[in-house]
Amino acid sequence: MQKKISDKRLARLLQGVESPARYTGGEYNTPIIKNNAEVKFCMCFPDTYEIGQSNLGVKILYHMLNDMDGIACETAYAPRQDFADRLTSEGIPLFSSETRRALCSFDMVGFSLGYELGFTNILYMLELAGIPLLASERNAKHPLIIFGGTVCVNPAPLKAFADIICIGDGEDVLASLTELYKTCKREQKSKAELRDNFLSKATLIEGVYIPNRTQSVNKAQVKDLNTACFPNAIQVPNVQAVHNRAVLEIYRGCKWGCKFCQAGYIGRPVRHKSVEVLTAQAEALIQNCGFDELGLASLSTCDYPHLKELIAALVPLAKERNIRLSLPSTRVDSFLAEYGEQAGIGERKGSITFAPEAGTQRLRDVIGKRVTDEDIERSLTAAFGAGYTGAKLYFMIGLPTETEEDLDGIVRIAGLTKYLYKQHKTSAKPLTLNISTSLFVPKPHTPFQWEAQDSREVARQKQRYLKDKLQAIGIRYSWHDSGQSQLESAFARGDQKLSEVILEAYKRGCRFDGWTEHFKFDTWLEAFEACGVSINDYLGAIDKDTPLAWDCVDIGITKEQLLKIRNC
Amino acid sequence: MDFGVIARSISDEAIPCNVFYSWDCFVANAPRNDTLFGFRKFLIAKSIIPNYNIIMLICKYTKLYPAHYASHLDTLRAVMATIRRANLKVEFSDGFNPHMRLFFSLPLPLGVESKAEFFAVDTGESANEFVNRFNAVAPSGIKILKAIKGNKDNMYADIYGAEYKITFDGITYEQLAKYVANVLESKEYNITYVHKGISKTVQVRDKILDLTAKNNTIIAKLRHGNINLSVLRIAEDVCTHTKKPLFYQAVKQKIITQ
Ligand code: SF4
Numbered sequence: 059m060q061k062k063i064s065d066k067r068l069a070r071l072l073q074g075v076e077s078p079a080r081y082t083g084g085e086y087n088t089p090i091i092k093n094n095a096e097v098k099f100c101m102c103f104p105d106t107y108e109i110g111q112s113n114l115g116v117k118i119l120y121h122m123l124n125d126m127d128g129i130a131c132e133t134a135y136a137p138r139q140d141f142a143d144r145l146t147s148e149g150i151p152l153f154s155s156e157t158r159r160a161l162c163s164f165d166m167v168g169f170s171l172g173y174e175l176g177f178t179n180i181l182y183m184l185e186l187a188g189i190p191l192l193a194s195e196r197n198a199k200h201p202l203i204i205f206g207g208t209v210c211v212n213p214a215p216l217k218a219f220a221d222i223i224c225i226g227d228g229e230d231v232l233a234s235l236t237e238l239y240k241t242c243k244r245e246q247k248s249k250a251e252l253r254d255n256f257l258s259k260a261t262l263i264e265g266v267y268i269p270n271r272t273q274s275v276n277k278a279q280v281k282d283l284n285t286a287c288f289p290n291a292i293q294v295p296n297v298q299a300v301h302n303r304a305v306l307e308i309y310r311g312c313k314w315g316c317k318f319c320q321a322g323y324i325g326r327p328v329r330h331k332s333v334e335v336l337t338a339q340a341e342a343l344i345q346n347c348g349f350d351e352l353g354l355a356s357l358s359t360c361d362y363p364h365l366k367e368l369i370a371a372l373v374p375l376a377k378e379r380n381i382r383l384s385l386p387s388t389r390v391d392s393f394l395a396e397y398g399e400q401a402g403i404g405e406r407k408g409s410i411t412f413a414p415e416a417g418t419q420r421l422r423d424v425i426g427k428r429v430t431d432e433d434i435e436r437s438l439t440a441a442f443g444a445g446y447t448g449a450k451l452y453f454m455i456g457l458p459t460e461t462e463e464d465l466d467g468i469v470r471i472a473g474l475t476k477y478l479y480k481q482h483k484t485s486a487k488p489l490t491l492n493i494s495t496s497l498f499v500p501k502p503h504t505p506f507q508w509e510a511q512d513s514r515e516v517a518r519q520k521q522r523y524l525k526d527k528l529q530a531i532g533i534r535y536s537w538h539d540s541g542q543s544q545l546e547s548a549f550a551r552g553d554q555k556l557s558e559v560i561l562e563a564y565k566r567g568c569r570f571d572g573w574t575e576h577f578k579f580d581t582w583l584e585a586f587e588a589c590g591v592s593i594n595d596y597l598g599a600i601d602k603d604t605p606l607a608w609d610c611v612d613i614g615i616t617k618e619q620l621l622k623i624r625n626c
Numbered sequence: 627m628d629f630g631v632i633a634r635s636i637s638d639e640a641i642p643c644n645v646f647y648s649w650d651c652f653v654a655n656a657p658r659n660d661t662l663f664g665f666r667k668f669l670i671a672k673s674i675i676p677n678y679n680i681i682m683l684i685c686k687y688t689k690l691y692p693a694h695y696a697s698h699l700d701t702l703r704a705v706m707a708t709i710r711r712a713n714l715k716v717e718f719s720d721g722f723n724p725h726m727r728l729f730f731s732l733p734l735p736l737g738v739e740s741k742a743e744f745f746a747v748d749t750g751e752s753a754n755e756f757v758n759r760f761n762a763v764a765p766s767g768i769k770i771l772k773a774i775k776g777n778k779d780n781m782y783a784d785i786y787g788a789e790y791k792i793t794f795d796g797i798t799y800e801q802l803a804k805y806v807a808n809v810l811e812s813k814e815y816n817i818t819y820v821h822k823g824i825s826k827t828v829q830v831r832d833k834i835l836d837l838t839a840k841n842n843t844i845i846a847k848l849r850h851g852n853i854n855l856s857v858l859r860i861a862e863d864v865c866t867h868t869k870k871p872l873f874y875q876a877v878k879q880k881i882i883t884q
Contacts, residue, residue, distance in 0.1 A: 065691065070795075070873050072695060073737065079700060082692035086707070086765040294707055294765070296692070297700050348707030348763075379710065380718060 063150065063158040071148060075141050079296035080107035083155035086294040087346065089121065091156050095130030096240045099123055100154050100164040100201070104171065104179035105572065107135040111295040114305050114355055115207070116170050119228050121289035129236050132156040132164075134187075136179045136570070142186055152186035161187035164201045165239060168232070171207035171216075174549035175542060175572035180205075180219060181564040191561065193221055193269065198249035202239075202256075206231070210267075211277070211324050212502045212608035215549050217269040218557030221257070224265055225611055226277030226324070227310070229286055231265040238263065267611070276612045277324065283310060284335045291346035303351035303384065304343040306336055308368070312357040316415070317426040317624060318457070320501035320550075321357055324613050333364050337371045344379055351382045359385070409448030409490065410441040416457055417467020424459050426505075426623070438475055442482040448490035449475050455520045455537075456498040456512035465520060468493065469527045476533070493528055494536045495521065497543035501550050502608040503615065505624035510599040511547045514540045541579035545571065548596035553607040556596075558589045682729070682746040683756055685773040689740045690877075693767025698733035704765055705730075705745060712759040717748035731785075732851065735858050740878035741771070742788070787835050787882035788850035790857040793843045794864060795873040802839035805864055809837055817863045830855050835882070847882060 063071070072078040101120050103110030110116060110133070123131035132154035137145065145152060151160040161167055167189070169180050181191050184203070190196045193203065205216055206224035213223040224231045239256055246252035260266050265278025280286045288307070295302065311328035312321070331339075340352060352372065356362060369385065376383040414429050416422045422429060438449060453468050472493050479489040497517050500509045512520070517540040528535040549556060563585035570576035586593050600606070602621060609617075689701060696704060706726055709716055718724040727748035734740050749756060753773040761769050794802065809815050815831040833855035835847035844864065848855040861874045 069875060073873060077697070078695040078737065079692070079697070082695050084692040084766050086704075086711075086763075294704075296696055296704075298703065302703070344710075345713070346711065348710035350706065350710065379713075380724070381710075 062160075063153055067150075068158065071141070071144050071150065075144060076138060077107075077297050080135065081137065081141060081155065082296065083158070085111075085155075085296055086348075087291040088156060088293055089124040091124070091132060092128070092130040096128040096243055097130070097166065097236045098159070098164045099129060099131045099166045099168060099236060100134055100159075100161055101131055102134045102161070102167060102169045102180075102183055104136050104169055104176040104183060105570070106138065107295070108297060108299050110135045110170075111293065111299040112301040113170065113172070114307060115172075115228060117292045118288060118307075119168075119170075119232055121292065122229060122287040123232065123236060125287070126233065126236065128240050132159065134161060134183065136183055137186070142182075145186055151188040152183060162189050162201060165243075166204055166236070167201045168204040168206060170228075171205055171209045173572060174209050174546045175577075177215070177549060177560050178564045178569045178571055181561065182569045184219075191564075192218055194218070196221070198253045202253070204235070208321065208324065209550070211320070211611055211613060212550060212552070213267050213269070213611065214554050214607035215552040215556035215560065217554050218561070220269055222260060223267040223269070224278065225267055225275055226265045226613070227280045228278075229280050231263060231278045234263045235260060235266065272610070274610045274612060277614065279614075280310070280329070283307070283329045283331045288339055290339075290342040292343065294347055294349070301353065302349065303353045304340070304347050304349045305353045305355045306340055306343070307331070308336060308354050308356045308359065308362050310356070313361060314358065314428060315426060315623065316428075317424075317505040318415075318454070318498060318501070320504050323503050323615060323620075325357060326614060330362065330364070333367045333371055336368055337375070340372055340375060344375065344381060350380070351384055352376060353384045408446070409450050409492075410437065410446050411450045411452070412437060413452040414471060415452070415454050416460075417453060417464045417469070417471060421457060421460060421464045421467070425457055434471060435474065435478065438478045439482050442479050443484065445484050447479075447483070447485050447487040448492075449479075450492045450494065451475065453493065453495045454498045455495045455524075456517055458498075458506060458509045462523075465523055466527075468495070468524060469531070472528055472533045473531055476531070490534075492534050492536060493524075494538075495524065496538040497540050499543055499547045499550060502606070503611070503613045503620070505620045507551070507606070507620065508600045508602055508624070511544065511597045512540075513594075513597070514544060517543075539574055539577065539579075541582075542571070542574075542577055544593060544597060545579070545582060548593050551600070551607065552596055555589070555591050559585050559591055562588050680748075680777060681775050682727075682748050682777065683751070683753055683773050684744060684746045684776045685757070685760075685770045687743050687745065687768060687770045689734060689743050690767040690769075691739060693765060694734070694737060694739040697736060698730070701768075702728070702730055704768060708760055708764045708768065709747070711763040714749060714751050714756055714759055716751075732854070734878065735856050735876075738790075738857055738876045738878060742878055742880045746776075784883045785851040785881055786849070786884045787847055788857075789879045789882060790846045790848065790860075790876050791843055791879055792846060792857065792861050792864070792874050792876045794861075794870070795842070797842060797864065797868050797870050799839060799841055801868045802842070802844055802864065805867055806837040806839045806844060809834060817859050818866075819859055819862060830859065834860075845879075850881070 068082065072081060101116060103113060103116055120131050120133060123129050133156065134152060134154050137152070151162055153160050184191050189200055189203070202221040203219065204222045204224060205220045206228050210216070210223050210225050213225070216223060222235070238259055242252050242256040242259065246255055257268055257271065261268050261271050264276055266272070267275040309328060309330040311325040313328050315322055344352065359365070362368065372383055412434065414422065414434055415427045416425060419431055441449070451471065455465070472491065475491055476489060498511060500506050500511055521537045525535050563582050566581050566585055568578055568581050568585070583593065693701065693704070706728065709726065717727045719727055729746045731744040734743060753775065757770045757773050812831055814829050815834070816827050817830050818825060818827045833849040833853060835849065838845040844860070846857060846860050848857060848860070857876045857878070861876055865871070865874065
């Protein structure tokens with residue numbers, strides 16, 4: 059089997075392909091890939107290069123593995139159809155960006171999964187790589203297929219495809235897995251022996267779930283973010299990525315605990331990085347990458363307790379290097395007004411983004427969203443007074459106990475925003491207001507994991523209702539496709555039977571399901587039907603005594619605790 | 627006097643001039659490798675054009691593998707990122723969204739390599755300092771070959787054409803020679819190509835300065851600048867005429883000045 063692609067062969071492959079720089083590798087700051095590494099790992103992202111290159115988690119793990127002795131990590135992204143067709147017609151298996159090594163010749167191939175709609179793309183990449191899709195069809199000659207990322211907190215729908223599923227923070231798990239593989243490789247003679255020995259020992263690593271071997275698993279967790287690995291230099295994408303900037307992760311977890319929010323619960327406890335560590339990391343990233351923007355990443359940046367000090371430390375740095383500091387525009391008060399001006403944010407006042415999630419105080423109390431009507435009013439008043447000329451407000455529809463009154467609440471907030479702009483605007487520009495809704499998705503390990511999701515018909519009715527009412531007062535309204543949300547729900551709370559559905563949908567041509575233009579809901583429904591499964595079985599309310607597909611995963615909060623929070 | 631000598635002799639003195647030294651100062655083996663030509667022009671311009679004090683550093687750089695797979699905009703971003711990494715002091719525009727005062731020559735077709743691309747940057751750094759620090763942190767394929775202070779408006783003024791080397795796979799010398807002879811003998815020559823799904827036919831003979839077949843390559847001298855013929859048109863046309871699958875590699879070798 060051909061393992062590496064020559065320069066000339068690559069040139070031939072790329073001729074006429076759209077955005078060929080996605081596939082060439084050679085990004086600035088690409089580490090030297092160890093030629094004789096004992097463990098060869100390929101980090102895959104099941105979406106396009108532009109999205110994958112914006113994923114901070116992937117970058118952290120990629121650079122961490124390459125810093126380890128005896129480990130070489132490369133990357134691969136889901137190719138667009140034109141390049142995939144070229145690979146297939148030339149009989150070339152999908153290869154890594156860095157050394158153009160075929161994925162099937164790596165020891166381990168890992169996939170970072172951030173959302174459920176990326177599942178078919180895993181199969182798409184595996185098939186392009188010539189690796190059997192089902193774990194049961196693979197043997198010791200094939201690489202180990204590893205999944206990680208937030209969606210893995212319910213491993214059931216992925217079980218049929220995975221050799222290993224990592225639950226929780228990736229750093230320690232991947233470091234331990236690769237180290238263990240290295241040790242096993244030194245000890246073993248045959249490949250089959252190596253695989254078996256490795257998998258049985260890997261079950262002991264915290265956060266590792268091995269289908270058919272693991273009974274229960276605790277999520278892995280980085281204890282101290284200050285000492286956790288974080289690269290001094292990250293790859294600079296060859297083509298404009300979705301987020302083309304240096305990003306600092308300022309903390310993990312979230313102190314609020316909104317009852318629908320999976321990220322908030324699985325990210326617990328809250329772990330902050332210190333201002334000193336962040337400043338040093340910012341300096342290194344700015345120096346080594348050359349981005350013109352520095353962003354702060356976390357679940358709710360305004361809640362970082364040392365935000366003032368951090369911005370005070372970053373502003374001079376950004377000024378000196380002519381770099382934009384992008385701060386969250388969710389809290390515009392005196393603090394951001396003061397520092398925002400300094401950071402250059404004040405010069406580019408665009409839109410304030412705000413997620414009240416529900417239209418009335420009652421419903422916000424039910425879902426545990428601690429935002430009051432006064433908060434919304436205060437933030438908008440401050441923003442418009444400070445020169446912002448736009449607002450993006452995000453809501454969820456279909457939340458438990460929602461009534462028409464709550465939908466009217468969304469319209470009321472939209473009207474209030476218009477009114478406040480008129481009262482406090484400092485510019486002659488008309489207000490750009492966008493109201494956006496998504497459909498509530500009940501997620502595992504949250505207090506709302508037992509709740510039902512609105513049917514497509516009900517969701518459509520609500521969207522129409524809002525559209526009519528908002529249009530009547532001249533406000534732009536956009537909504538998230540309810541078919542995608544249904545699929546998200548089904549996979550979030552799905553069981554093993556869904557592996558078959560994923561495979562069937564893939565065979566029927568579903569991929570890039572997160573892209574509205576590629577999403578084929580009807581094909582998905584046909585796939586469900588062909589497998590004798592109804593999607594509705596996964597969307598209804600679940601009795602609290604029913605065993606859940608994700609009961610085997612312990613994220614640190616018990617079912618009883620979640621029930622208690624749900625009822626309070 | 628070669629280009630390097632001129633660059634060194636003027637770059638640190640920051641002489642305000644409105645005319646950039648003729649392109650042939652930059653391009654080795656260009657038809658008019660006469661540096662005096664550039665000096666003469668500079669002197670004339672200085673005396674007759676009042677707004678002569680905007681000088682920039684004009685850099686000739688390569689866009690070789692793998693950088694040639696990046697679009698023009700991505701290349702621009704890559705150059706800016708390199709300037710930031712090198713911590714070179716450059717001027718920024720005024721306004722709400724300041725950006726580097728950086729000007730690029732015409733976009734190169736995607737997939738074509740080049741040994742003669744240009745950008746002008748507003749910087750107080752000396753040419754040597756700029757080049758050394760830039761090249762130390764440049765992404766693979768991008769490298770400044772030479773830099774000289776001058777006026778960016780003249781970056782395009784003297785460009786007349788460009789010379790490309792197109793290497794074909796699976797096409798014999800005889801086939802290429804026949805193609806070349808056919809084109810050069812014609813008074814008019816039409817090329818048909820597909821652009822955004824629409825088939826177009828254009829007469830290009832006056833934009834072809836010269837074609838030479840050599841082994842499996844064609845050296846093509848084509849109009850470049852305001853009047854332009856993409857090297858891809860010729861490469862694709864060769865493949866169409868020889869009925870060979872489309873595979874070629876094109877490299878822009880140098881700029882041809884007026
Ligand atoms: S929705 Fe936002 S504030 Fe609420 S728990 Fe999740 S991250 Fe925190």
